[in-house]
Amino acid sequence: MDVFQHVNHARMVTLLEEARIPWLFEDNRPTVALRTGCVLADLHVRYRGQLRHEDTPLDIAMWIEQLRAVDFTVGYEVRANGAAPDSPPAVIATTQLAAFDIDTQRLRRLTEPERDYLAEWMDK
Template sequence: MDVFQHVNHARMVTLLEEARIPWLFEDGRPTAAMREGCVLADLHVRYRGQLRHEDTPLDIAMRITQLRAVDFTIGYEVRAAGAAPDSTPAVTATTQIAAFDIRTQRLRRLTEAERGYLAEWME
């Protein structure tokens, strides 16, 4: 919470990350390479309503909105606990994630396994 009694912007970005990491990498899926080689390339957060401490735990819905050769974009909708899934989200956001080879320090192409997993979550 910040001084204005709602979830602080920096904390919201952390909450998006905390939702994203297990969704993408739980049980080694899609591949060990992605777990070890992705970078956040872009982040947009839009606040459409206030979220307060009493609105927790928050519901965060995620989907893939764009899938390209070396990157993908995740769309997020954040709602207060118990809010209807078709209600207007309090926060919408996107993150662009690029596949990255740590050894060479360069972008790399997504593997077929990675693309297949991500395609399951296309909007």
């Protein structure tokens, strides 16, 4: 909470990350290497309404907006707990993530199994 009694920006970015990590890695297929090498390349957050402590736990809907050779974009809609899924979201965000090889410290192409896994989430 910030001085205006709503969830502040730094906390919102952390909440998006806390939702994204288990969602992307919920499938334990050994052929999906995203859990071992993925970096955040871009982040956009738009605030459309206020979220307060009493609105938690927040409902965060996520999907893949764009899937390319090296990166993908995750879309988010954040609503107060119990808000109707078709109600206007309080927060709309995107994060662009790139596949990354930790050993070589370079971007890498997404593997076919990774692309297949991410493609399953193209529709929200």
